[in-house]
Amino acid sequence: MGFLDIKQATKFYGSVQVLHETDISVEEGEFLVLVGPSGCGKSTLLNMIAGLEDITTGEIAIRGRSMNGVKPADRNIAMVFQSYALYPNMTVSGNISFGMEMHGIPKAERARRIAQVADLLQISHLLERKPGQLSGGQRQRVAMGRALVREPDVFLFDEPLSNLDAKLRVDMRTEIKKLHQKLGTTIVYVTHDQIEALTLSTRIAVMYGGYVQQLGTPKEIYDNPANMFVAGFMGSPSMNLFPAKVVDSSGKPAAEVRLSDGKTAAIPFADGALSSNVGRDIILGIRPEAITDRDGADRNSQSVHMVDAPVEVTEPAGSDTFVVSQIGGKDVTGRFRADVSVNAGDIFPFAFNMEKAVVFDPQSENRIA
Structure with missing residues (x-):
């Protein structure tokens, strides 16, 4: 049994099956990347882990506890979205602390966590600014900070770098990898960018047509592709x-x-x-x-x-x-x-x-x- 277990999970929208029987076991501290083209089922699977989408059949469990029917707020997960989803009328500090306030965390503890995360992400000097005064990269750091202060069991990233320009995307990729190495957190990360998948992950699930085509380490996926789709999709230039x-x-x-x-x-x-x-x-x-x-x-x-x-x-x-x-x-x-x-x-x-x-x-x- 892993830290996060996905067991025979499926998803139907009416009569259309968008995710077929999926089995993935994620160990504590792993960085799992779900990668594939648009429409392959990766974001659907991430939303099922988050509780934003219901599971049609199968089970998702965290720390051995079934998440079927559990509300997102009760799952102890934190999600970083592609769109940042920051409150424009709040300061950086307010955005980071909002979730903690909603969970009733005392003010002194909130302040400690904000200071700790701001120092880790190098945004201490931005705490009194509002999102409109920040660059794309700074906004992404704030979104990450809001997730980090929650101290969740699992971090979920939904294509967090896709809105950034090419150079900033590379820089933020490095920052996310450093962050994972420092904190040893469990991360499930969705992307369509196979270079992100290869550089960030400890394991990759390559998805296509609602199926996991191959699950393995970056080296296994790159050197020993299971089929022609994986071979052609992973690598730049491709195989x-x-x-x-x-x-x-x-x-x-x-x-x-x-x-x-x-x-x-x-x-x-x-x-x-x-x-x-x-x-x-x-x-x-x-x-x-x-x-x-x-x-x-x-x-x-x-x-x-x-x-x-x-x-x-x-x-x-x-x-x-x-x-x-x-x-x-x-x-x-x-x-x-x-x-x-x-x-x-x-x-x-x-x-x-x-x-x-x-x-x-x-x-x-x-x-x-």
Whole structure:
């Protein structure tokens, strides 16, 4: 049993099922991120934990106590919303203390908690200002402060950074991670941004179509995606996914791929993987950092293989150059060193690190190796 247990939870709106049987157990101090595209069910699940949405079937429990039918105010949770939801006529101090006042916490204790949280979030100098006098980042800190002073069992974050500009979003991401490391609080965090999910979480639940597609650590999700949706959704740039066929190449199983110039190449699998699948059509998945120039390839890998392929596009990105070729009719992106001399139209040697390759079934889209 975990600190927060979601057991076979479902949600229907009339006859439409938006969340299918969901089982997640969150340990105390964990940072769980629910990530997926719009409409995948992540915000619905968060609202069910908060008590803002009823559970159709199943159970949600906190500290072993069932939350089914328990009002939001009686769940000892605190929520940080996308919109901040601050009272414009109150000062920062008033916004932070409002929830404590409603729960009858003595004034001296309120003052202590406000001072403690304001110092932690570096907003002590803003306590007498009103929300209209604050920047977006400052307002988000106030919203977080209002949640922190509650000292709840579970913190719920509903896309809290989506209204911020790109740089501030990165800064606040770092602040939230620091906060979790300092306090060791239990957090469930919703986002559609997979970079936020990978950088913040201790575990990720990738959601799509009302189902949890995969639940695991950031490394498990990134390196060992359970299916093609997870592989393509997590990572930036996303994993390359292109058709291939398992063939026998000099007595070893290899992925045969078709290049844009009409030629084919056979790329051997690492460790003889898929030796029993010769002749099978597959989808090969490999991340851009595992496709690079010869000198940039992983020197510790025992399975780096060169493929001479036509270059379609080069995209300089400062510390790297992204190089695109077409394989199996799909654009395939490699992450090359910034100083590599390569141009569109070149036939260039791409180094494939097949130790990092994964294989999916084209019909079920599930991983097979």
